[in-house]
Amino acid sequence: MAKTLLSVEGLAVEFDTRDGVARVIDDLSISLAEGETLGIVGESGCGKSMTALSIMGLVPIPPGRIAAGRIFLDDEDLLQASEARMREVRGNEISMIFQEPMTSLNPVYSIGNQIAETARLHEGLSRADAFQRALEMLVAVGIPAADKRIHEFPHQMSGGMRQRVMIAMALACQPRVLIADEPTTALDVTVQAQIFDLLNDLKDRTGTAIIMITHDMGAIAEMAQRVVVMYAGRVVEQADVDQILTDPRHPYTQGLIRCVPHLTQNPTKERPPLLEIPGVVPPLTQLGSGCPFAPRCQYADAQCRAEMPPTKAIDDGHTVACWLTEREAAA
Amino acid sequence: MSDSESTTQAGPPPADMDEIFVEHPFRQFVAMYFRNYAAVAGLLVFVTIVGAALFAPMILDLDPFEMVDEPLLRPGEGGHLLGTDNLGRDLFIAIVYGARVTMAVGGAAAGITLFIGLTIGAMAGFYRGWVDEVLMRVTEFFQVLPPLLLAMVLVALFSPTLETVAISIGVVSWTGVARLARAEFLRLREQEFVKAARSIGARDRRIIWLVIMPNALPPLIVNAALTVGIAILFEAALSFLGLSDPNVMSWGKLIGDNRDYLLDAPWTVTFPGVAIFLTVLAMSLIGDGLTDAFNPKLRER
Numbered sequence: 001m002a003k004t005l006l007s008v009e010g011l012a013v014e015f016d017t018r019d020g021v022a023r024v025i026d027d028l029s030i031s032l033a034e035g036e037t038l039g040i041v042g043e044s045g046c047g048k049s050m051t052a053l054s055i056m057g058l059v060p061i062p063p064g065r066i067a068a069g070r071i072f073l074d075d076e077d078l079l080q081a082s083e084a085r086m087r088e089v090r091g092n093e094i095s096m097i098f099q100e101p102m103t104s105l106n107p108v109y110s111i112g113n114q115i116a117e118t119a120r121l122h123e124g125l126s127r128a129d130a131f132q133r134a135l136e137m138l139v140a141v142g143i144p145a146a147d148k149r150i151h152e153f154p155h156q157m158s159g160g161m162r163q164r165v166m167i168a169m170a171l172a173c174q175p176r177v178l179i180a181d182e183p184t185t186a187l188d189v190t191v192q193a194q195i196f197d198l199l200n201d202l203k204d205r206t207g208t209a210i211i212m213i214t215h216d217m218g219a220i221a222e223m224a225q226r227v228v229v230m231y232a233g234r235v236v237e238q239a240d241v242d243q244i245l246t247d248p249r250h251p252y253t254q255g256l257i258r259c260v261p262h263l264t265q266n267p268t269k270e271r272p273p274l275l276e277i278p279g280v281v282p283p284l285t286q287l288g289s290g291c292p293f294a295p296r297c298q299y300a301d302a303q304c305r306a307e308m309p310p311t312k313a314i315d316d317g318h319t320v321a322c323w324l325t326e327r328e329a330a331a
Numbered sequence: 332m333s334d335s336e337s338t339t340q341a342g343p344p345p346a347d348m349d350e351i352f353v354e355h356p357f358r359q360f361v362a363m364y365f366r367n368y369a370a371v372a373g374l375l376v377f378v379t380i381v382g383a384a385l386f387a388p389m390i391l392d393l394d395p396f397e398m399v400d401e402p403l404l405r406p407g408e409g410g411h412l413l414g415t416d417n418l419g420r421d422l423f424i425a426i427v428y429g430a431r432v433t434m435a436v437g438g439a440a441a442g443i444t445l446f447i448g449l450t451i452g453a454m455a456g457f458y459r460g461w462v463d464e465v466l467m468r469v470t471e472f473f474q475v476l477p478p479l480l481l482a483m484v485l486v487a488l489f490s491p492t493l494e495t496v497a498i499s500i501g502v503v504s505w506t507g508v509a510r511l512a513r514a515e516f517l518r519l520r521e522q523e524f525v526k527a528a529r530s531i532g533a534r535d536r537r538i539i540w541l542v543i544m545p546n547a548l549p550p551l552i553v554n555a556a557l558t559v560g561i562a563i564l565f566e567a568a569l570s571f572l573g574l575s576d577p578n579v580m581s582w583g584k585l586i587g588d589n590r591d592y593l594l595d596a597p598w599t600v601t602f603p604g605v606a607i608f609l610t611v612l613a614m615s616l617i618g619d620g621l622t623d624a625f626n627p628k629l630r631e632r
Contacts, residue, residue, distance in 0.1 A: 058529055091531030098530075104523040108545040118531045169531065 005209050006055070006094075006177055007031035011069030013050055013059060013233075022284035024050045025233045028069070032177065037203065037210040039224030039241070041217065041256060045281040047233035048213045052179045055211075056096055057086040073177075092122040095170035099182040101162035105154035111165045112138070112150035118172040137168035141198060160191035164198065171202060179211045184219065196222045217260045221245060226317075229253045232281055232292035235311070239318035249320040251297045252277070291323065299324055363624040370620020376613035380606075384430035395428040395580040396420060403596040416599045417589050425580050426606050432581040433563055433610070436497050440562035443501025445555050448508025453547075455509070456516025457539050463513070470509050478503040479568060486574045496575050500565045504558065511554055515547035522546075549625045556618025560611035567607050582607050 013025040025047045032038050040048050053059050055071055057078060071078045073093060078086065090096075098104040106114060115137050116130035125133060131150070138146035141164040154162055163183060170178055180199065184192035200223065203210055212223050220227055220241060227244045229237040229252065237250040248254045255277040279296040291309050294300040304323050311321040365371055398419040399411070406414040406422075413422040455466040485499035519525065520543060528542045567583030569575050575584060582603040589599035 056530055058526070087532040087534055089532070090529065096527075096530040098523050098527060100523050104527045106524040106528070106542060106546070121532055166527070169527070 003034050004031050005034045005036075005074070006211075007072045008051070008055065009070045009072070011051075011054060011071065012067040013047075013054055014065045014067045016063045016065070017285060019283065019285040023067070023233060023287070024064075024284055025054065028230075028233070028235055030228050030235065030238070032209050032211060034176075035203070035207050035209055036226065037200075037212055037224045039220040039227040040211065040213045040230060041215060041220055041227060042230035043215055043277075043281055045232075045284075046230040048215075048230055049181055050233075051230070052096060052181050052211065052213055055177075055179060056090055056094060057081070057083075058090075088122070091118050091170075091175065092173045093175050094177040094179065095173075095175040096179040096181060097163070097166045097170045097183050099185050101159050101166055101186060104166055105162055107154055110151050110153055111157070115165065115169045115172050118169055122173045133172060134168070137172050138165070140171075140202065141165070141168045142194075143168075159187050160194060163187060163191075163195055167195075167198065167202070171206070171208065174206055175208060177211065178208050179213070181213045182215070183212075185214070185216075192219070193222075199223065215256075217245075217257050229256070232284060232287060234292065234321065235319075236293065236322065237318075237320045239315070243315065243318050249314065249318075249325050250293075250322045251299055251324070252293050291321075360624045364620045367620040367623050369616050370623070373613040373616025373620065376609055377617060380430050380610055380613070381434060383427050384434050387427045388431065391424070391427075393421075393424050393428075395425045403592060403599065405596075406598055406602075413602050414596070414598050416585065417592055417596075422585070422599060422602055425585055426582065426603055428580045429582045429585060429603065430606070430610075432493065432579050433566060433583075433607070436493055436500070436566040436581075437559050437563035437610075439497035440500035440504070440565065441555060441559040443498060444505045444508055444558050444562065445551075447501060447505035449512050449544075449551070451505070452509040452512025452514075453516055453539055453544070456513035457520055457535070457543070459517070466509075467513070470506050473503070474506045476503070479565070482565065482569060483572065483574055486569060491574055492576050493579065496566060496569055497562075500562050500569075504561060504565070508551065508554055508558065511550060512547060515550065516543055519543045519546050549622050552621045552625060553618040556614045556621065560614040563607060563610055563614075 008028055008030045011025055011028040012023060015022045015024055028047070028051060030038065030040075030051075040051060042048050050059065054066065055078070059066065066079055069079070073089065078089065081089070105111065109117075112131055112134045115134035116125075116127070119125045119130040119133045120127070135146055135150055138150055143149050143161060143164055149157070149161075154165075157165065167183075178199075183199070184195050187195065196219065199210060199212075202208065210223070212219065214220060224241050227237075227239060227241050228235055229244070229250060231252050237244070237248070237253045244253060245257065248257055255275070258275040259277065277296055282292060282295065288305070290305040290307060291297070291300070294304040297304065301323075307323075309321045309323045309326060311319050312326055313319045314325055364374075399421050400409045400415050400419050402415055402417050402419040404411055404415040404419075406412065408414060411421050411423065413426065416422055416425065451466050451470065455463040455470075481503045482496075482499040485502065486495055489495045516539075525538060525542060528538050533542065566575065566581065567586065570581045570583030571587035571590070573584075573587060575581060577584075585603040586600045589596070593600055
């Protein structure tokens with residue numbers, strides 16, 4: 001396996017809220033190898049975006065607080081790094097693209113200006129050189145007539161084009177890690193596929209490792225090599241993408257996979273009812289001592305509600321935190 | 332999947348880097364401004380007044396305080412375009428010279444207003460928390476003081492020079508700008524593009540002035556233009572009350588000096604009043620045009 005590039009060890013993030021302390025991330029450990037795409041899946045409020053912000057060092061403090069853990073980029077603990085060092089890291093070594101391409105670009109600057117900005121900030125390029133870099137990036141992300149569109153403003157572009165511009169911005173300094181926070185959620189399906197292709201293509205060419213945050217199992221199947229399933233701020237299952245898709249062990253993972261509609265030849269007759277996971281993610285201030293998924297889990301029993309399941313390795317690189325697996329293994 | 336759009340073929344690179352800068356956004360800005368005819372009219376009035384203020388004294392080389400004829404001549408009488416005032420001074424020359432003072436004080440006061448207001452509003456809205464609390468309490472303190480009274484006290488306390496007048500006006504009128512800037516910053520700091528700017532490693536100073544500020548400007552620009560107008564009115568009020576430098580001619584002073592003759596010689600106060608009105612109106616129209624020009628959504632290719 002390739003060398004580990006980024007690793008998160010035992011991360012815990014807490015937020016002070018009116019209802020008490022919410023532990024939005026609890027004992028999270030993930031690692032990202034060079035050139036790898038790691039998928040992080042889960043519903044809204046599972047701590048996926050917070051994981052990304054923690055890595056970027058952008059958790060709003062206060063009300064947030066990093067309660068425990070370490071985040072290593074190579075051998076450097078980013079949580080101990082100074083703010084000045086973090087500014088160097090952001091955009092230069094770790095970049096991020098956001099969910100909403102419509103609002104992630106500054107409306108008052110031309111897109112060329114915004115892409116050039118990253119290069120000028122980190123590499124001290126002259127205005128002309130930075131523009132040249134911006135142009136190259138726009139060509140690389142497949143913007144047609146890039147030499148004309150470089151002067152356009154965000155409102156003159158479609159959502160898919162803007163997301164391409166965001167990607168160009170994020171990759172302008174050839175970062176080693178790209179965090180994509182639901183990059184296609186706001187886009188049309190056809191455009192989604194284009195963005196996936198683009199990301200895969202750029203990854204192959206530049207070797208940038210990608211952390212892909214999504215709630216869409218289809219996107220995971222398309223993009224990721226490894227998958228981390230998060231629920232209520234915890235990792236409930238982690239495995240290679242094939243294992244997750246063919247042999248999901250955690251009831252939550254199984255539920256997420258069942259939620260993806262399948263295309264069938266004759267929709268009216270063969271279409272099975274689309275399954276859902278009942279309920280919603282519980283408020284994080286009200287988690288009891290048991291498995292956080294227990295209230296929504298069809299297999300939950302007394303033990304699930306009382307005790308937190310330990311994380312257990314069941315296969316090479318496949319870990320699950322569920323009492324069911326635990327009991328199976330014991331039996 | 333067919334993906335004709337995402338070809339990675341490079342278009343022909345521009346032969347010359349200058350080509351890239353040809354369509355500068357400033358051109359679009361100017362084009363948008365000139366599409367607003369009222370704003371163009373405002374700009375013309377403004378340029379005329381500023382031009383007169385700047386150049387007329389250079390060319391004419393007259394003393395506006397000189398008593399040239401009988402007092403209170405009607406407009407046109409004795410060759411005086413706008414007549415004479417209570418001391419027999421040529422009203423037209425007085426207004427032209429007064430424009431200098433009015434413009435200088437108005438502009439300086441508006442500048443001070445904007446500087447204080449923007450800085451305090453931006454800090455409060457961007458950092459929130461205790462910074463916001465402290466700055467907003469200070470702002471409220473200044474808001475509850477009657478502005479004209481405070482300005483009068485300040486001018487009376489210090490010497491009645493033009494500098495004091497400009498600073499006093501700035502000190503009493505920045506609160507509105509501060510609140511407006513704060514509101515804009517509170518709204519804009521939560522925008523995704525601010526998060527995106529952070530994620531490429533921008534520091535606070537850059538985010539405040541280069542990322543958020545240009546987005547906060549449209550309402551503030553309008554406000555700035557109006558602020559110039561208000562500062563001019565303020566200056567007029569202060570000199571009307573005799574609280575300005577008595578050795579320089581200004582429109583407010585003209586009205587103040589001639590207020591006793593309002594019924595006998597109404598033109599002596601009307602013409603300076605019209606000058607003030609036109610200038611303030613021009614600033615307001617300019618503000619309008621600037622809003623249009625600053626809004627990239629109104630630009631078309």
